[in-house]
Amino acid sequence: MLEPLEGSQAIAHAVALARPGVVAAYPITPQTHIVEHIAKLVADNRLRCEYVSVESEFSAATVALGAAAAGCRAYTATASQGLLLMAEVLFNIAGLRIPLVMTCANRAVSAPINIWNDHQDAMALRDAGWIQLYCASNQEAIDTTIQAFLLAERLELPVMVCVDGYILTHTLEGVSLPTQEEVDHFLPPYTFAHTLDSRQPLTLGTMVAPDHFTEIRYAHDQAMYQALAAIEEVDAAYAGITGRASGGVLEVDGPDDARIGVLCLGAVHGTLWEGREQARNLPPAKLIKLRALRPFPEAALRQALAGLSDVVVLERAFSPGAGGIVAAEVCRALYGTSTTPRIHSAVMGLGGRDIPLEAWQQVLALAQGPSRGATVILDLIPDHLEDGIA
């Protein structure tokens, strides 16, 4: 039975079902509702955990880190500026191989200050060593959040669950929450091999000199690659209990004879799906939902894009002076394969600009047009540009 829940509420319930021991909370729009809902669950005694209202995102990440190291399942949520403020700690958590889960309610990064959705925040942290999973719906946000705990604890890697700010966090959707029994069955109690324990003392966070630093980085990289299979397995296992999968590392949908592919991350997937439904006159195209940005599923991607002539990578962020970030990674994944499709890098929806259903037509036009050679911002309004900028 579906119940209508706001994305933030849904995530809060998912977190509660995972029975965290410590939740660190700091208000940063637009994730604030999540920790507010968790606070209410704690206040109502529906969730028994240490709820720590910290004084900054930096401390939010750190409290979660300390708690996870001290033997508790730990959680926090952030977005945008908060995520960037956490950056130092996030690299640290990953390097320490601490299993914890954090929601990032994706949002633009200042300046100019803008509280609305895009993916610039999480993209900036893609090299932090965290697993990054993008959710296309509130249902996926619930399911991915619960799966993230299992993944983190199995791999000793932190997991960032990326959900679009406002578009998911503040939107009501009919969702199905798993039962507590189902989650308990799916997710064993928290364990961490290097838990701080005065009966078995260990030293965590040592200084590693050049003679071993490369190896620790390599080991981390290998763990991330192993996570690709784990993401699939965990998604399948979750599906075995709840009947719902979230798409593994990526999900492909569309007619087998399609020659065009459109790849996207997050909630825009729903928009493009609907656009495709409504524009039946256009050429057939596959929709590729990239769920795992880190680790980057190169092999799965090569398989998904095989046989396509044109692929549009539609992103809600870019790297100034270099263009689409995911597009570049897709190019790298396909580099050297015999039948590489043309890759078209497109950007839309920055700083919360609405992506309409008509975006589908623009995307397909891009795929069918001549190669542009550079990233194209499909919803740019030239009239809004400062004088002198072409």
Place this chain on the structure above:
Amino acid sequence: MAERMTRGGFAQPGSAMAFKTGSWRDLVAPRHLHGLAPCAGACPAGEDAQAYLAPLTNGDVKSAWEILVTANPLPATTGRICHHPCETACNRGQFDEALAIHAVERYLGDAALHNQWAYPGIPQTTTEPAVAVVGGGPAGLACAYHLRRLGHAVTIFDALVEPGGTVATSIPPYRMPKEILQAEARRILETGITWQGHTRVGSDVDLDELRREFAAVFLAPGSQRTKPWDVAGVVPAQLHDGLALLHTWMEVGSMPPWHKIAVVGGGNTSVDVARALKRCGVEEVHLVTHNGLPWDAEDPMRAIAREVRQAMEEGVVIHANCGAERLLLRGNRIIGVVLVAMKKMRGADGKWHRHGFPGTEQVLMVDEVIPAIGQTVDPSGFESLLQGLDYFDVDHHGRMTHHQGLYAGGDARSGSSGMASPAIGDGRRAAAAIHAALCNNPLLPEKQRPLVPITEMHLQYFETAPRAEPSILPVAQRQGEAEIEQSLTARQALDEAVRCLSCGNCMICDNCWTFCPDQAVLKLNHTIQGDGSPYVFDMAFCKGCGICANECPTAFIRMAPEQDEQG
């Protein structure tokens, strides 16, 4: 072996112990160095006060006494009459007040007599050659005692019936009760020494005979002959010698009926004579001495400060830095003496002379002038040895130059101060020399340890504490043989032991153990033999920072150039 990276870079607890930071030390390393405390350096009897005060801090009186008597078998005696240079030297004197070592020594001596403790470490049988000791005073008794400890058979020959020598005959009972001296002397004799009293060498027994019968002879006959005395060539017709007066007073308890007397001299005998005169009712007693007062920095008199103070309390008038320039006579009768201010100065010949200053004369109207200026050896029986000298010429170990098998010490030896405790030291050293010679062992020099001056101590770690003072009879009650000074109470003695700064020696304060930033100082639950402390340096980790030495209150730890580890 290659290290394999751990997940997240964790490390095992305490694994840094594999990293030996001792290799960082640069040239210097801390060392324990048991320095010589000034008290021990100054003790003529060879006592190490610090060593016997240590068990006393734990309330162990018997152990303290047993350590004390390894050097001095007469502590109840010296604890009364010693001039205690240990206290003069005591570093604590420059901090607050010197430790009352003298009084603690007496406390231990009295405790031993009270409890009838026997000397430790005396062999049951005699295994070494027999030695003759001439003179049963402090030097002879000490020598005999140490020879017994070393396994020798010993016979003491003395002109008197009772042992004790000059201490018995010439120190008034108010400061040296006879029964105390006799008890200590008896305890020495009871270690198996043959006492041959009433036997004067020269008349009753011949020195050559002794040399034939005994493997070695230790001569400590004391100084029995009064030094000649005059004032500007004039000698009173009826000369009363101070020491003879004192002997008479001690035997019969009275003095001639004088009113005003001047005693001349700066030693303890002169003070004792003056005090005895005062006790016998002489109204005015003047003590005239060339020297300054005992507590003066320059040219102090030899008499013990404590005794001079008590004499002054009792009404003796001291004329320090004064000399008798002329006797005022009416016929043969003395009616006074002219005094003149004097000072010891270095003359043109580079030697010290005393100069009198004209114009400073003052007249003391007195009935008699009594010299008490010291004695020399009575040569009878020793003429061949003395060869005109008035002392026995010996080296540091009491060995008589050119006379094998003969040793000497006490007041009769060259350079003697006429004090009891140096005599005890003479006896101890001579015993060691005799033993070494008779056993054909090399005479090992006494271990030289560097003196620890106050400047090397870290006094910030000490609290001031008042010095223990024995109770003293009020002047009004100083009559007859009543002893003036009392023994310390046990509480006083124990507290006084705690006052010891432990100069140059470990006092187990834990500072090194506490302050080492590298935990390179470890502590055992016992003190280490030959080291005296319970601490060891783990040189594998000592970086040589020097904190332990800088914070060692007693300078027991010193930074010294590194040497190769020995054996």
Place this chain on the structure above:
Amino acid sequence: MNNTAALRDMSSIRQQQSRFEGLTPGHRACQGCGQALAARLVLESSGPDVVVANATGCLEVFTTAWPQSAWTIPWMHSVFSNTAALAAGMEAAFKARDISTKVLAFAGDGGTFDIGFQALSGMIERGHNVLFVCYDNEAYMNTGVQRSSSTPVAAATTTSPAGIARTGKRHLKKDIVAIIAAHCMPYAATASVAYPNDLKDKVRRGIQTPGPAFLMIHSPCPLGWMHDSAKGIEVARLGVETGLVPLIEMEYGQQTSAMPLRRVRPVVDYLKPQGRFRHLFADDPMARQELAHLQALADHNIAHYGLQESQPESGDSHAAASVRRGTVAVVPPGAV
């Protein structure tokens, strides 16, 4: 005794020490490091049932050169500024798991007064049961002696050097204890490595405090303060005896104790052995003014914290460090 036997012997002696060794030797601190000593004393008084969150800094670097660790208690370092939050997270986890292990946070003055201050304030405000220990060596020593807000006025550092136009740091040392105390803080205190017993007592009090506690330990740095490595304790003690380093306790914002000074020393006694104050002894009016300034600050401390005692007492600046030979023995029975 050959070398191997000596080593074996040492390790068995070490195992029998009558104190808890939370920090082992083999750490890479400089000769005479005050912080290494302070950390050991803190753990001696608090271990072994503790967990430590440690800020970036000397203490972290010199104890944990992978694969080795000089810690025998569970210990974790994250980054520079988040120590208090890290400790808070640990404490929250232990609370959630119903584990009684005490959480300690270790940071230098930079990690306390400056970059770590916000997290510390938050930790205290939320009432985490953590003892936060600041090893105050009055500058960023690990990075090469840069000034911090704990550096005393007029001290020369690499970012507040002395020169013709400057006499070292131009700003006052931040009164961090007062700031901490203003959080309705159950326990905030200062200690010095020169007074280890007082230090350990304060650690115990901090440990026994339910809720947050703060202890700042004045820890000489021979490298940064430029004094002889043997003189660390002496310099620390002089800091206290001059009044520049008041040893106080504050509970709920109120001063509840101060170590009285038996003998107040002039500040020059403290400044002279330290190279960071050398420029103050130049024949220069600016230098003289700063010397007078430091003396005035010491005088102010003495008045403000009531350090001047009327008569010697057992806990004063002299008695607290004094040693004695043996114990006060009981008079044995039968003694005369």
